[in-house]
Amino acid sequence: MSAIIRPSGRAAEALRPLTFTRRFTKHAEGSVLVAMGDTRVLCTASVLDKLPPHKKGSGEGWVTAEYGMLPRSTHTRTDREAARGKQSGRTQEIQRLIGRSLRAVVDLKKLGERTLHIDCDVLQADGGTRCASICGAYVAVADAIAGLMKDGALAESPLVDSIAAVSVGVYRGEPVLDLDYAEDSDCDTDMNVVMTGRGGIVEVQGTAEGAPFSRATLEALLDLATAGIEQITVRQNEALSA
Amino acid sequence: MSAIIRPSGRAAEALRPLTFTRRFTKHAEGSVLVAMGDTRVLCTASVLDKLPPHKKGSGEGWVTAEYGMLPRSTHTRTDREAARGKQSGRTQEIQRLIGRSLRAVVDLKKLGERTLHIDCDVLQADGGTRCASICGAYVAVADAIAGLMKDGALAESPLVDSIAAVSVGVYRGEPVLDLDYAEDSDCDTDMNVVMTGRGGIVEVQGTAEGAPFSRATLEALLDLATAGIEQITVRQNEALSA
Amino acid sequence: MSAIIRPSGRAAEALRPLTFTRRFTKHAEGSVLVAMGDTRVLCTASVLDKLPPHKKGSGEGWVTAEYGMLPRSTHTRTDREAARGKQSGRTQEIQRLIGRSLRAVVDLKKLGERTLHIDCDVLQADGGTRCASICGAYVAVADAIAGLMKDGALAESPLVDSIAAVSVGVYRGEPVLDLDYAEDSDCDTDMNVVMTGRGGIVEVQGTAEGAPFSRATLEALLDLATAGIEQITVRQNEALSA
Amino acid sequence: MSAIIRPSGRAAEALRPLTFTRRFTKHAEGSVLVAMGDTRVLCTASVLDKLPPHKKGSGEGWVTAEYGMLPRSTHTRTDREAARGKQSGRTQEIQRLIGRSLRAVVDLKKLGERTLHIDCDVLQADGGTRCASICGAYVAVADAIAGLMKDGALAESPLVDSIAAVSVGVYRGEPVLDLDYAEDSDCDTDMNVVMTGRGGIVEVQGTAEGAPFSRATLEALLDLATAGIEQITVRQNEALSA
């Protein structure tokens, strides 16, 4: 592609190194440490025998998510939300997005009357924490569901597809894939794309940080994201078959 | 276009009736009641002689927004957020979106050390309240800025463009513009698009409510939205020149 | 009466123009915009199929109220209570008063096991918002009850009387009726009186803002209020028979 | 007066035994245990070298009050407000009333740039706690001010009059003075009257608990209250000169 040099030296269309460490902690039904470059998120999936009020008696299950950053996961210390007494608007936005994304690939009828409660806690942040959370949460959910099937609690998997997310943006005039913190804090346009393994779009969130962007830029970013998601899907499948 | 009949009988590419009532209340520097079909939002723009901490001493101003729904703006009564003691995640998401959208067309340096505080309060909800809020907020902000210029507080307008938003979605398999509540609660894909009067994209938020959607659908929805925003921009300009 | 000139030019015993716009919004069972001079309050009455804990299984219904001011209903912007995370003492005092006032004219046994939830939201404030809220809430409640009777949910009306409220005060030494903001912020004594259409007193709240007041002043204020309530009652009945 | 027998056997116009124990605790500048029958309230007045924001730099002082009930001051245990995380609407209404009442007799200019912070904590409740609080708070404030004068911090007393409060109500059809809990929970009309030692009215709060009441009843209640306040004023003066 172009001649720009990203802070990391990566090509515009290159992902950061991506690894999934399964069974990172021992209590959760699914527990995955996802590393996307220097971003590290611990994603757990808990199987709970309870339902939110709007699902009680429906015969269906539920998938929900919570998100948090450890106070010193960031360059400078961020206030602890538990100490401040409330979650920020950003936190709520992200955990709603994670929940919606995972629900897109879980058949709630087949899940039965139980909740998959996902927790994504950022141990180290270097950009793209919401995307890393979705990627890791999928692996944790797959492990939790595999456990339910192994235990005979589920006869058939409620997973209808895989799900992954990646950020794309315009950095110094060039569309680039998988922004790290240095790029994220200095980019013109920032877009998060959530897609299934089969290529269906689940969520597109594009924001002009500086000047508005054109339709052509949007198309270029979507092309980059689609190619990125394909690579992530391969890694998720490799991790799950390891 | 197609043969489907929308609940409202509108064509797929038709906006709902759209009006802006300026000076709806008397105290705010800008006060606009926007009606998008049966959705009614009171948008006020207040000029405040204070700044948030991160802008103090910067020589720049700030634009921020808050959003709320009156408890019985909805079909069934919604709990009052002030009584519950906190704003929902949805509310925070929407007010952050409104703020970002308006900041995209205000030059904060030219605004000077003051805050434009936008309040969007939904009196009656029938789908598309966040989009109506952005459309109305622009008119209220334009009035507030005109007042500052008339008073001599500003020599040059900090407005660099107009801004508007519209929802698009896939209703019974067809892409349609400007969803009302009946469509919104029964659609497969829902997308909110925020664009400037000159056609720059400021925000795209698309969500698969049911099945994931294809790139082709995304393109069709963006086409519809672009045409819709153009019409809304005309109405905003008409309202402001009335 | 006397020679003083009120800021509005009104006679001491004159009400401000008073109008009730029924069906102002479409979802609530009763929805009334009351205008008392420049004060504008949207009063809705919602019929809810639920009861507070202390009424469950009692065979009786309940009437309750909530009150709020839009942030820019006031001369200078007031913080949004939902954003601050709690209702002020003033708000709680007012909504408790509205609830008590309406319960005085509703036979809870005849209402049956349902709640009438009143919401009074001030769109524009120019003094007397709590009195306007009570006046408008009565019309909204009457509409909601008429709806229940029309639907056959109630055979007999639980309304035993009408209810209205007005403020009186001592402005520059003279007792005056129905204070607007200019008077309210510059008066010695302020009293809110709530009475039924048949003239029964439901609530009297008189406060010396500056110097204590005499029994004679109290009597003069009560006379003014009684005459004012009679006029308001006529307007309420006219509005309901329109 | 009439033949009814009050639960306590008191005459309709009789106060309950009333005592003020000064210097009940040792740290506060004024500390008074007031006993009105079985109601016991500890009232302290603290002299603070700080001012609320709206008084800073005004050259004036401020008087404010807080109120609380110990959880088992009541017949059945009441939740602790500190544990619930907020003060009830009733608590806020009462503490606002106490503050307004005391401000009516303190010349804030003469007080100088300091705050008198009153705390009224109910140790045992048997009706009339807000009135007992006001009566006791006056004695505590008088002690705190006497201390300031003795220390030379004030040359002239900012107290312009004394202040007291009493409840009156209609019990089984008869107007009675100073309701205890048995009467309060079974009365038709309940009124709290706050007056100065010289007989000026500072606050009148009358509420129809059941049926609305007539102007004649209001007059009878005010007569009873006026006579009651006179007696309380005598006791306050006796206590302060002891």
Next chain:
Amino acid sequence: MSAIIRPSGRAAEALRPLTFTRRFTKHAEGSVLVAMGDTRVLCTASVLDKLPPHKKGSGEGWVTAEYGMLPRSTHTRTDREAARGKQSGRTQEIQRLIGRSLRAVVDLKKLGERTLHIDCDVLQADGGTRCASICGAYVAVADAIAGLMKDGALAESPLVDSIAAVSVGVYRGEPVLDLDYAEDSDCDTDMNVVMTGRGGIVEVQGTAEGAPFSRATLEALLDLATAGIEQITVRQNEALSA
């Protein structure tokens, strides 16, 4: 013992004057004002016909405690926790300690499905409020249980022992018993010891305020505390047999 002179003139091993005033307030099933020197705490024990979720259906009862300080129980006024909207860490630590201590001497099976809810409210603080609370709470609980037995609600007492607490510390190099505020705010080591009447240890909480302390110091403090608890136990028994 040694030659040091404590601010109070007490010997190192001397308790402050200790009294228990039973039936201090009339509504609670047990109500005791404990005075430990100038520290005064009102301890009530309420018998409630309800259980926390984790005890429902267990056939057992529960004992819990809450603690608070009146704002002006302290030298300078402390913020009211109800007004601040939350209990401090210190308050929570203390009320958890009081609850654990009392549970150590109540057989929850014999108590039956009811809660003993203890409230300890500090009227005047002069050091050692948590220890005084435990000592007084025991007497209040004993009274509440005696009432249940007298009423026939309990056939057998669930009390298995008495419980008391005392503070010890190193003041100017000497171990001393029952620290008052002057000592507490100027001591090197502070330890609270909770023991039963028969001498069993229930809780030991020792903290180095300044320099770390040695095992020998710990032993000396435990000796002092043991002797102090013995004396307190005698006073508790005397109070209960009065």
Next chain:
Amino acid sequence: MSAIIRPSGRAAEALRPLTFTRRFTKHAEGSVLVAMGDTRVLCTASVLDKLPPHKKGSGEGWVTAEYGMLPRSTHTRTDREAARGKQSGRTQEIQRLIGRSLRAVVDLKKLGERTLHIDCDVLQADGGTRCASICGAYVAVADAIAGLMKDGALAESPLVDSIAAVSVGVYRGEPVLDLDYAEDSDCDTDMNVVMTGRGGIVEVQGTAEGAPFSRATLEALLDLATAGIEQITVRQNEALSA
């Protein structure tokens, strides 16, 4: 020692495997993952250029700590404190203990006007999380201070000693060292001991979970703890010299 077999098969006086992984995350000035058996806590020490109000202008620094458990660090999922909107009493107790413990070995004058803010976040819990937090926090603090000295911000180390903590308890009648979750949830007496590397006692917190314990048991537990702390101190020093 005795013949009992601990669930882990450890000898009564044996610690669990203990490791410190320094520089576990990259942003914090000190970042240590401590593993005490299966308990894993991420301890970070942040150097902040700010002070709490009570230290401003004192010429001294401050050391404070916050503690949290990831929701699924536990056997069954624990509610997220940030979502519930407040920290539990247990959390506050623990973070106050961590802060006090570290302050015991830091000379605040030598630290200068800065804050060391410690965050201890439990990734996986298997008993003893507060002790592990203190042990790990010491290593993180030592690293942060070493960084300040290397950067020339400090000429002399404010560390006056090392600090460590360990739990001891009576399991099935035998005093044992370093309880894991299986023992902790089934023990009679539980004690946490915090000591410096030179053997000074900083904190002793012993609680009878079931029956009260004797002085002899207390002595045996202190002996075990002292020996355990000595071993932990060796490991801390080894980790820091690696």
